[in-house]
Amino acid sequence: MPAFYQEWFYKAKRSLTAMVITKPQPKALTFTGVDSVRDLCRTIGQFGIAKVLIVTDKPLVELGTLDTTLAWLTEHGVAHEIYDGVLPDPTQSVVDNGIAVLQQAQCDAVLAFGGGSSIDAAKVIALAAANDCQAEDCIGLKQCKLPALPLFAVPTTAGTGSEATMIAVISDNETHEKGGVIDPALIPRATALDPVIMKGLPAHITAATGMDALTHAIEAYIGVWEMPETRYYSMSAIKLIFDNLPEAYVNGDNLEAREAMALASHYGGLAITSALVGYVHAVSHNLGAKYGVPHGLANAMVLPHVLDLMKDTAAKKMADIALHVGLGEPSETHAALTEKLIAKVRELNAAIGIPVTTDVIREEDVKDLVDAALKEGSSYPTPRYLERRECEALVRSLMTA
Numbered sequence: 001m002p003a004f005y006q007e008w009f010y011k012a013k014r015s016l017t018a019m020v021i022t023k024p025q026p027k028a029l030t031f032t033g034v035d036s037v038r039d040l041c042r043t044i045g046q047f048g049i050a051k052v053l054i055v056t057d058k059p060l061v062e063l064g065t066l067d068t069t070l071a072w073l074t075e076h077g078v079a080h081e082i083y084d085g086v087l088p089d090p091t092q093s094v095v096d097n098g099i100a101v102l103q104q105a106q107c108d109a110v111l112a113f114g115g116g117s118s119i120d121a122a123k124v125i126a127l128a129a130a131n132d133c134q135a136e137d138c139i140g141l142k143q144c145k146l147p148a149l150p151l152f153a154v155p156t157t158a159g160t161g162s163e164a165t166m167i168a169v170i171s172d173n174e175t176h177e178k179g180g181v182i183d184p185a186l187i188p189r190a191t192a193l194d195p196v197i198m199k200g201l202p203a204h205i206t207a208a209t210g211m212d213a214l215t216h217a218i219e220a221y222i223g224v225w226e227m228p229e230t231r232y233y234s235m236s237a238i239k240l241i242f243d244n245l246p247e248a249y250v251n252g253d254n255l256e257a258r259e260a261m262a263l264a265s266h267y268g269g270l271a272i273t274s275a276l277v278g279y280v281h282a283v284s285h286n287l288g289a290k291y292g293v294p295h296g297l298a299n300a301m302v303l304p305h306v307l308d309l310m311k312d313t314a315a316k317k318m319a320d321i322a323l324h325v326g327l328g329e330p331s332e333t334h335a336a337l338t339e340k341l342i343a344k345v346r347e348l349n350a351a352i353g354i355p356v357t358t359d360v361i362r363e364e365d366v367k368d369l370v371d372a373a374l375k376e377g378s379s380y381p382t383p384r385y386l387e388r389r390e391c392e393a394l395v396r397s398l399m400t401a
Contacts, residue, residue: 025166025273028153029190032263034255037154038072040192044109044152045076047189052078052152053107055098055122056114057086060156065197066113069154081105083125086114089178089288089295090121091171095135098125109150112188115209116160116295119153120168123186126151135170139179148183153191158198158248158261159209159296161216161269163191176289187273193266195258203249207352208296210245210261213237214345215299216268218307218321220275222314225381233271235324240264242325242348249352279386280306282377283394286369291360300354304345305394311338313383359400369395 031039044052052073060066061084073080083101085094098121102110110129112122124135126148131137138144153163162168168181201209214237220226221234244260251257283306284298311318319337322328327340349356361369370392378385386394 025184026187027270028164028188030266031190031192031194033259034194034196036192036194037069037197040152040154040190041069041072041078042076043190044073044111045078047109047150049078049109049150051105051107052080052109052111053098053102053105053125054080054082054111054113055086055125056082056084056112056118058084060084060114063200065156065200069113080111081107086118086121088117088292089169089171089176090117091173091176092135093173095121095124095128095170098122099129099134102129107149109152110148112151112153112163113156115155115157116162116212119155119160119162120170122153123148123151123162123168123188124170124181127181127183127185136179138181138183139170141182142184143181144183144185148185151186151188153188154194154197155191155262155265156197157201157205157209158258158265159212161213161265161267161272163188164266164269165273167273171289178285178289191266193259193262195255195262198258198262199253199255201252203252204353205296206249206252206261207245207354208294208300209265210241210248210296210352211300211303211349211354212296213261213265213268214241214245214348215280215303216272216277217241217264218303219278219280220268220271221321222310222317222383223275223278223381224383225275226317227274230271230275233267234275235321237264237267237271238321239325240267242344245348246351276380278306278380278382279309279373279377279391279394282373282380283369283391285376286372287358287361287398289372290365290369291358293358293360297354300349301356301358301398302394304342304349305397307338307342307345309386309390309394310383311335311342314338317383357398357400361395361399366392366395 110126112119217237248257315334319334322337322341
């Protein structure tokens, strides 16, 4: 690593470590289990909230997924306004439109109800509205002076763990380049991990979001900012996912598997809050921005390739994961155990219908994709930095022949 990068890297590490250890980040009050949304609605009422803006998407409204939640809010004396303008990979304009709805309806809190896109949009709406600004003003590390409006969350997918993190990702209106909003104020006050809400999730979304959660847990653990707390959350999430994702995929009505996956997603979110992610996300973010590849699907496709590239540098940690999920014996070498872990990830992908390649990547885009992935990856605490030829080979390995 060049000296100037090394100096920046360790200064950044010390800063983040100080922020995490000396000033522990808040954690959402978390309700789990069947009908835990009712407990959340009661809590919102107990906070003294008069009217909540529900940030969601049109399909969830049309399917009636919100109906029971609306009844429970009413039961506990909380009025509501619905903003259903969220789209995948929400842009700044999606957030700004939500702020306008909140202000017009005079809401004093925000309830995210949906997947990662709805939760991310809700976070920035709550922060920007409290600071009387727009989405673009929030992008960066702690750009706002005032804390967010009271924020609550009901994730409807088990993958992003966004309900547990202090990060929200919002895309530029024109370029669709993703920008991160990072602020402890983005962590919801309370959240409900209700398996009933997730019961009707289509199998392909269950698969992609589940692999998103697995990617979070693995990248957080093998990165150099891993801490004891990270280890607990990452290892717990990884075991839950390997044990429950295949069942949730084939039998979506299995509430036990759904609840386990919801908890795994939450743990993954807690893990990346302190340890961040790595090159899987660096590549997948750019596949999403360029071609609209769903984030979880892109992560699933990229994950085994990045693990293969990191297996020498992160051999001990990858071996730890393999042993934790029962893939080998302590007497085996780290190299043997890492190969078993990579094979297990590929096997899981195949079992839940994740493709090996995609036909969306164009030859003329490869250089730009590699440039963008290397630039983003250099900002993450990865086990090592990739060389250009390695990153290009990775991108090409995803292309359908």
